[in-house]
Amino acid sequence: MDSQAIATHPEHEETAHEHPPFLRHHFATVEQQRETATFGMWLFLLTEIMFFGGMFCAYLIYRNWYYPAFVAGSHQLSIVLGTVNTAVLICSSFTMAMGVHSAETRNRKALITWLLLTIVLGCVFLGIKADEYHEKWEKHHVPGLNFSVHDFVRENPAYPDDKPLPLDMADKTQVYFSLYFAMTGMHALHMIIGVSLLIILVARAWTGAYTEGHVAPIENFGLYWHFVDIVWIFLFPLLYLISRHQ
């Protein structure tokens, strides 16, 4: 993000040292500054890949070890809400990309519109997630809080072909739900951070900060937002679509 502390140099006139105000002095050109910022953001995203990657690896191992429990757990999730959420995030990636385009073409009003739309879609996603979490709480599927194997040792009316699990495997559904809450919860935290940053970006964009050539913050926030979308793109089939063919 661009810092407010841009060094001022009152002693020389405009003509002696021409550069856009957002070009920091330790960069030779705007192009170099932009490229450096993008490189830095990608390095951060790489650490995020490894961060989520650890949880994906845990998922991979436990799904192989306790597959029936994962099937039973996945069948408790709403495939409709999951698909809708995926579509919502894809649309939010589209609106974010359009925001970057607006900044590049120096269209302040369009930029603000697209950023606001991205915020709205992000909040829709979080709202649906909150509803899903609430349902888990009500059905006693939250490990460590109020978990009960009740639903897993008897038949699931929505999936009559699912056999009820023996007690030790039914207990392993806690592993599935732990991973569900850990992975979607960490993803939701990233969404909340993203929406908060978007609000700040909208406020700054309103003053014209990003439509005078200083596109980098919008571009690089876009990278972050698209990355969070990609994480969900993988979370959705892994968590929601286990053995749905019945």
Next chain:
Amino acid sequence: MSELSQKEILDTEPTHHEEHIVGPKVYLVIGSSLLVLTAATTAISYLELGVFNAVVALGIACIKATLVILFFMHVKYSSKLTKLTVAAGIFTFFVLITMTMTDYISRAWGLW
């Protein structure tokens, strides 16, 4: 919006190698493709494909991720440095998965 000289445009334009700004049409096509692929993922999950259910679902997810990375994240239009960085990230992720799996598979697999 003021009139800019050619030099000023080049100096403030996002990228030199991105001589063209990616237009809304590209975003619309990619966005629609992503939505279609999402519908496909959900629809295919209702088919009985055995172990290939997971393979197909993850395969489609990889295609979607590729589209997002190349077009929404502009990597297709980015410098070699950016492309190399993305490739390095994907490579390191695969190292994480494969090395962890070889560790688990080679000892006490499933002996919980």
